[in-house]
Amino acid sequence: MVEVGASVRGFLRNRWLVFVAAMWMQSFAGVGYLFGSLSPVIKSSLGYNQRQVAGLGVAKDLGDSVGFLAGTLCALLPLWAALLIGAAQNLVGYGWVWLAVTRRVSVPPLWAMCILIFIGNNGETYFNTAALVSCIQNFPKNRGPIVGILKGFAGLSGAILTQIYAMIHSPDHASFIFMVAVGPTMVVIALMFIVRPVGGHRQVRPSDGTSFMFVYSVCLLLAAYLMGVMILEDLVDLSDSMMVLFTIILIVLLLVPIVIPVILCFFSDHNGNAYASLLQSPHKEEASASTPSEEQNEVILSEVEDEKPKEVDLLPASERQKRIAELQIKLFQAAAVGAVRVKRRKGPRRGEDFTLMQALIKADLWLLFFSLLLGSGSGLTVIDNLGQMSQSLGYEDSHIFVSMISIWNFLGRIGGGYFSEIIVK
Numbered sequence: 378m379v380e381v382g383a384s385v386r387g388f389l390r391n392r393w394l395v396f397v398a399a400m401w402m403q404s405f406a407g408v409g410y411l412f413g414s415l416s417p418v419i420k421s422s423l424g425y426n427q428r429q430v431a432g433l434g435v436a437k438d439l440g441d442s443v444g445f446l447a448g449t450l451c452a453l454l455p456l457w458a459a460l461l462i463g464a465a466q467n468l469v470g471y472g473w474v475w476l477a478v479t480r481r482v483s484v485p486p487l488w489a490m491c492i493l494i495f496i497g498n499n500g501e502t503y504f505n506t507a508a509l510v511s512c513i514q515n516f517p518k519n520r521g522p523i524v525g526i527l528k529g530f531a532g533l534s535g536a537i538l539t540q541i542y543a544m545i546h547s548p549d550h551a552s553f554i555f556m557v558a559v560g561p562t563m564v565v566i567a568l569m570f571i572v573r574p575v576g577g578h579r580q581v582r583p584s585d586g587t588s589f590m591f592v593y594s595v596c597l598l599l600a601a602y603l604m605g606v607m608i609l610e611d612l613v614d615l616s617d618s619m620m621v622l623f624t625i626i627l628i629v630l631l632l633v634p635i636v637i638p639v640i641l642c643f644f645s646d647h648n649g650n651a652y653a654s655l656l657q658s659p660h661k662e663e664a665s666a667s668t669p670s671e672e673q674n675e676v677i678l679s680e681v682e683d684e685k686p687k688e689v690d691l692l693p694a695s696e697r698q699k700r701i702a703e704l705q706i707k708l709f710q711a712a713a714v715g716a717v718r719v720k721r722r723k724g725p726r727r728g729e730d731f732t733l734m735q736a737l738i739k740a741d742l743w744l745l746f747f748s749l750l751l752g753s754g755s756g757l758t759v760i761d762n763l764g765q766m767s768q769s770l771g772y773e774d775s776h777i778f779v780s781m782i783s784i785w786n787f788l789g790r791i792g793g794g795y796f797s798e799i800i801v802k
Contacts, residue, residue: 388642390575392515393588396523397634398571399508400592403527404631405561406504407534408467408497409441410786413763413779414539415557418550419490420765422478427765429487434761436491440470440498447502456507460569463503464562470497471558478551497558504565505531507572514574521801522589525794526596532790534561535783536603537627539776543610544624546617583698584645588637596791599630600784607780 388394412434420430451459473493476482485493505528512523538560542553606623609615615623725731727741736742759766760782767778 384642388638391638391642392512392575393638393641394635395515395572395575396512397638398568399512399527400530400634401631402504402565402568402572403508403530404534404537405564406501406508407531407783408471408538408557408561409437409501410532410535410760410783411538411553411557411779412437412761413767413782414535414776415554415764416761417764417768418554419474419478422551423484423490425487430765431761432487432491433494434757436494437498437761438757440495441501443499444502444506447499447506451503451506451510456511456573457569459503460507460565460572463500463507464565464569465500466496466503467500467565468558468562470494470500471554472497475551475554475558478554479549500561501531504561511572511574516585519585519589519798521794521798522593523794525790525792525797526592529596529787529790529794532786533599533603533783536607536780536787537631537783539780539783540603540606540624540627543776544620546620584641588641591637592634593791593795595630595633596787599627600788602627602630603780604784607777607784611777 416430416433419425419433420427425433447459447463450462470493473482473485474490474497477484477490477493508527509524512527513520516523538556541560542556545552545556606627610620725735731739763778763782772778
């Protein structure tokens with residue numbers, strides 16, 4: 378009985394459980410990618426012209442891009458509190474838009490609608506920041522796959538929410554806005570206490586490669602399934618029961634990754650726990666609260682990366698883990714008796730935590746900033762105007778095009794994370 382209780386506690390603190398919960402949250406968090414489906418409803422209901430709809434699209438893009446407040450609050454508050462703020466913004470912003478479109482409240486002026494769209498879409502920055510911060514801290518050696526998978530699911534959320542809406546089959550198209558306001562909010566509130574850092578490990582586990590390959594397989598299966606269902610729905614007039622069945626299968630596919638933490642916690646041995654405890658990163662809630670011993674531990678953990686022979690990285694995962702743990706123990710013992718003097722670097726290295734001022738003087742930040750500033754506008758322009766583009770070509774329903782962009786967006790981000798990690802290694 379004691380062993381079962383320990384396994385349950387380990388399950389609740391398992392970093393793979395956090396990652397899977399973050400995947401679920403991101404699957405419903407990318408509401409900005411649905412603007413191509415929302416804008417025709419807003420345009421027809423409120424009598425806007427294309428220039429006014431474009432203004433709403435700019436407000437949506439600004440809400441998705443201005444994440445400084447979300448990042449600051451995620452650093453100052455518990456992540457569950459930041460997620461709750463984001464959920465409230467999503468509900469208030471898009472909920473008020475739904476009330477205006479359905480004439481349940483007086484229609485606000487265009488500038489007020491832009492503010493509502495900005496507030497609603499800005500909630501997505503809280504979801505993205507909390508998911509990425511917690512999972513990157515839990516998987517510091519797998520940043521590429523983590524970022525690619527989580528951002529990929531944010532892109533896929535357009536296709537997922539569209540499929541759920543197709544199951545509802547409401548004749549009132551404004552109900553899609555209501556689902557965007559309520560659906561992600563409920564999912565985030567349900568998961569906000571699970572998505573959090575649980576103690577990042579400095580070393581790759583032997584089972585991580587298999588687990589990531591399983592997640593990638595589920596991702597490819599999910600993309601293929603959604604593409605097949607979308608094509609079938611376009612070619613054949615499916616009954617309501619078939620739509621419900623397809624949506625249930627979709628939800629089952631989303632739930633499948635939970636088997637990873639279940640197997641790791643309840644059906645696998647725990648031989649690697651000794652090394653995991655040695656390689657665990659100390660918690661640093663506040664920099665001022667760090668004790669001298671904690672600071673020394675963190676320095677020694679970084680010193681391992683400098684002192685280890687290069688051929689260690691070429692060893693199998695289990696052997697590499699053992700060799701690095703032995704080197705770390707020697708460094709701790711030598712530092713404790715004063716036999717070695719641990720070098721203290723000025724500022725963090727790549728992959729570690731930076732303060733804002735430390736990041737602003739790095740070329741990496743500005744390269745990322747300008748590449749995103751100059752490179753992401755074309756894709757956002759297509760996404761924002763996809764509804765009007767499809768209608769101009771004679772298609773009444775733009776949902777299929779929104780789903781198609783979501784699926785290929787998902788595959789591109791997954792592939793980017795996978796191949797970037799291979800190139801870096």
